[in-house]
Amino acid sequence: MVVLQKNHDCSAELREVSLKATPIRIGVLSLLEETTSPIDIATILKELKKKKIVADPATVFRIMNSFVEKNLVREIHFREDKTRYELASKDDHHHLLCQECGAIEDISDCHIEGLEKEIITKKHFLIKSHSLEFFGICKNCQK
Amino acid sequence: MVVLQKNHDCSAELREVSLKATPIRIGVLSLLEETTSPIDIATILKELKKKKIVADPATVFRIMNSFVEKNLVREIHFREDKTRYELASKDDHHHLLCQECGAIEDISDCHIEGLEKEIITKKHFLIKSHSLEFFGICKNCQK
DNA sequence: TAATATATGCAAGTAACTTGCATTTATGGT
DNA sequence: ACCATAAATGCAAGTTACTTGCATATATTA
Known part of the structure; x- marks a missing residue:
């Protein structure tokens, strides 16, 4: 078996x-x-x-x-x-980090493709990866 | 004087x-x-x-x-x-970090205001700051 | 210029991470 | 199913970034 x-x-x-x-x-x-x-x-x-x-x-x-x-x-x-x-x-996604409680939430569909294209053509920089994180206060901790 | x-x-x-x-x-x-x-x-x-x-x-x-x-x-x-x-x-600006030579270049006018607004309305997350960095190969090191 | 709150140096401590080496284990060939 | 071997692991020691406690030194304020 x-x-x-x-x-x-x-x-x-x-x-x-x-x-x-x-x-x-x-x-x-x-x-x-x-x-x-x-x-x-x-x-x-x-x-x-x-x-x-x-x-x-x-x-x-x-x-x-x-x-x-x-x-x-x-x-x-x-x-x-x-x-x-x-x-x-x-997937390509990023994070919201709460500076109060430390909670981490995901966000997807960050629309930075436009910015990436701009960087490639203007700066001739070959992008391998990027990191995008937001710091602030989450919904709960705002109360 | x-x-x-x-x-x-x-x-x-x-x-x-x-x-x-x-x-x-x-x-x-x-x-x-x-x-x-x-x-x-x-x-x-x-x-x-x-x-x-x-x-x-x-x-x-x-x-x-x-x-x-x-x-x-x-x-x-x-x-x-x-x-x-x-x-x-x-100013609000971000960096291109070359993984080959370690060079750091600035980029400005990252247009993520749209994304920020989306986060505020959809996730009710209060953004205090963000970090956006790109990793890759700079113009020089591509040769 | 003296009083004092604050900044600094030094030394010791912590936390994240790395490395060297001896032992153990997963796997490919028989 | 077993054996040989390359690779993985544990342990201990080392490194690096950063912190902290305390005694001394210094910038400011009155």
């Missing part, structure tokens, strides 16, 4: 980019799939522990670096001293 | 925000006025030394924090582990 494995997709996804499908990597990748807002390494370690996956911080740092290199995830830098990560497969 | 002091403006600017006009602060502020692209603390320290101003890193960190608090400068976070600073008096 064949048992459908949880995270089967993750393993396949990992092998596709020639990374070994280890428990920690599968755990990180499926965690990112479950998570809506970009998370940092400390949070990743905590969430893994909840799933009974214990990992060394250094290992997760290395994993995240390899994921970035393989374009599985992208780095997000808010005005913090730590890096956050989210799945690169998510 | 009255000798016109260099950096007289900087001193005034500092007192306006009730910060004492010390040599290091004046040095940092006038350095930022001379500099076109956002700079980090290590660079600030080097440049100050050229001007015969020796300062402790901790002091400059504290100075930068107070400048940010007083809205004299703003923080810029590229995909680095360090913070850069630029004068807040500079």
Whole structure:
């Protein structure tokens, strides 16, 4: 009898980019799939522990670096001293960061294609990626 | 005879925000006025030394924090582990960061007002500030 | 010019991240 | 199913950016 494995997709996804499908990597990748807002390494370690996956911080740092290199995830830098990560497969979208409660909301369809074209033609700069983040006060915290 | 002091403006600017006009602060502020692209603390320290101003890193960190608090400068976070600073008096503008040579070019007139309005009405998020950075290859490095 | 609030330097501390090396493990070939 | 091997992991030590506490020094104000 064949048992459908949880995270089967993750393993396949990992092998596709020639990374070994280890428990920690599968755990990180499926965690990112479950998570809506970009998370940092400390949070990743905590969430893994909840799933009974214990990992060394250094290992997760290395994993995240390899994921970035393989374009599985992208780095997000808010005005913090730590890096956050989210799945690169998510559409081009950006974030609203509440400076009061720390909530992170997504926004999509940022219409900066016009600006990008302008940059390409005027500055002859080849754009590989961009980051657009908004800082302010969320709906809840305005009350 | 009255000798016109260099950096007289900087001193005034500092007192306006009730910060004492010390040599290091004046040095940092006038350095930022001379500099076109956002700079980090290590660079600030080097440049100050050229001007015969020796300062402790901790002091400059504290100075930068107070400048940010007083809205004299703003923080810029590229995909680095360090913070850069630029004068807040500079117009709303953004940066093109070359991933090859590290050159930083400014762009102005980013037309994201439309997007901002959309965020305010749809998400009821009160925008205080935003950051928009482009990463890619500059004109020179494309050759 | 003296009083005082504030700035600075120094040293120690913290947090995020990296690196070297010995051990373990996933995987491809048999 | 097993073995060989390249790659992944854990641990410890190191690095870098940044912070903090405290004693000393200095800019401002009266």
